[in-house]
Amino acid sequence: MVETAIIDGKAFAEGLRARLKGEVAAYTAAHGTPPGLAVVLVGSDPASSVYVRNKAKQTVEVGMASFEHLLPESAREDEVLALLADLNADPAVNGILVQLPLPAHIDTQKVLAAIDPTKDVDGFHVVNAGRLAVGLDALVPCTPLGCVMLLKDRLGSLAGLKAVVVGRSNIVGKPIAQLLLREDCTVTIAHSRTKDLPAECRQADILIAAVGRPEMIRGDWIKPGASVIDVGINRVSGADGKSRLVGDVAFAEAQGIAGAITPVPGGVGPMTIACLLQNTLTAATRQAEG
Ligand code: NDP
Numbered sequence: 001m002v003e004t005a006i007i008d009g010k011a012f013a014e015g016l017r018a019r020l021k022g023e024v025a026a027y028t029a030a031h032g033t034p035p036g037l038a039v040v041l042v043g044s045d046p047a048s049s050v051y052v053r054n055k056a057k058q059t060v061e062v063g064m065a066s067f068e069h070l071l072p073e074s075a076r077e078d079e080v081l082a083l084l085a086d087l088n089a090d091p092a093v094n095g096i097l098v099q100l101p102l103p104a105h106i107d108t109q110k111v112l113a114a115i116d117p118t119k120d121v122d123g124f125h126v127v128n129a130g131r132l133a134v135g136l137d138a139l140v141p142c143t144p145l146g147c148v149m150l151l152k153d154r155l156g157s158l159a160g161l162k163a164v165v166v167g168r169s170n171i172v173g174k175p176i177a178q179l180l181l182r183e184d185c186t187v188t189i190a191h192s193r194t195k196d197l198p199a200e201c202r203q204a205d206i207l208i209a210a211v212g213r214p215e216m217i218r219g220d221w222i223k224p225g226a227s228v229i230d231v232g233i234n235r236v237s238g239a240d241g242k243s244r245l246v247g248d249v250a251f252a253e254a255q256g257i258a259g260a261i262t263p264v265p266g267g268v269g270p271m272t273i274a275c276l277l278q279n280t281l282t283a284a285t286r287q288a289e290g
Helices: 009-031 046-061 077-089 108-113 126-134 142-155 173-182 197-202 269-289
Strands: 036-042 065-071 095-098 162-166 186-190 206-209 227-230 234-237 243-246
Touching: 009 046, 009 142, 009 269, 036 046, 036 077, 036 269, 046 065, 046 269, 065 077, 077 095, 077 108, 095 269, 126 173, 142 173, 142 206, 142 227, 142 269, 162 173, 162 197, 173 186, 173 206, 186 197
Parallel strands: 036 065, 036 095, 162 186, 162 206, 206 227
Antiparallel strands: 234 243
8 A cells, every 4th residue: 555645736836837927027027028828719618718717817927918819609710810810920929829619610720720830839730749749849738748747746757657648639648648758758548449448557657547537547447656647627416416526537546556646626737827828938938039
C-alpha cells in the first residue's frame, strides 16, 4: 500500500500565474504595450460563456490586454472568418482563441485554419500540430501543456518512463502523447478500439486519462506507484440528487495504489487557463523577436 499524493493543480496554476504577472510586466516595460489575447465566442452556450469570462478575468489579472468578441449563435461562417482576418492583422492582438464547440453550421477546421499560426495560442492549427510532431518550436495545446508541467514538477525528468495515454483526440490525447514523447517517455496511445485496456494501463508509470467517461479507469488498472493525470471532466448526479464533477479515474479506488493523482476538480482543470496565458506571452515574445 503506497501513500497517494494529491497533485494540487490549483496551487500550481496560481504559482504559474504569479510568475507570469512578473514576466508580463517586464514584457510591457520593454515593448510599451502589454501582450493581448482575443477570445471569440459564437453563441451563448452557458459552459462556454463561463469559461470565456474566466479567461478574460485571468488575462487582465496577469496584466495582459483582453479582447472579447461575442457573436450571436446565428453568426455566419464568413463573418467569423472576417473577424479572424482583422484579429490576425491587429498588432495589439498577440493571441487568438476561438471557443469550441462552434455552432453546427460553422466548419470548425476551416475556422481554426484561418488563425495566424503565430497567434494560435490554443495550438490547434495544423501548422502547430505539425511543428510539435516534428520537434520544432510550436504553440502547444494548453491542457496537454498543463499535464506535462504537473508531471515534471512531481517527477523531474520523465525520460525512459512508460506512459499510457487513454484517448486520442486532437485537442488532448494526441498532443499529450507528442509532449511525452518529446520528454523521452515510451508512449502508448489507447482508445476505444484498444484490446485489453486494463492490461495496457497496468504497464504505465504515467497514466493519462482523457476519455470523458466517469470513473471508467478502475483502481486495479493502475500500476502501484504510478503518476495518474485525470483530464476527464464529467458531471454526474450523486445519491443525494445533486450533481458533481468526477474524472475518468475512480479516484477513491486509486488511493493507496497510485503514487500521485490529480483530483477532479482542482487538478488539470485550473492549469488550462494558466497555460493559455503562458502561450500568449510566448506568442507575443516570439512575434516581437520576429
Ligand atoms: P473526445 O470525446 O474528443 O475523445 C475521447 C477519446 O476517448 C477518444 O479518443 C475515444 O476513442 C476515447 N474513448 C472513448 N471511450 C473509450 C473507451 N471505452 N475506452 C478507451 N477509450 C475510449 O474527448 P476530449 O479529448 O475532448 O476530452 C476528454 C475528456 O477531457 C473530457 O472529459 C473533457 O471534458 C475533458 N477535457 C478537460 C479539459 C480541461 O481540463 N481543461 C480540456 C479538454 C477536455 P476513439 O478515438 O476510438 O473514439
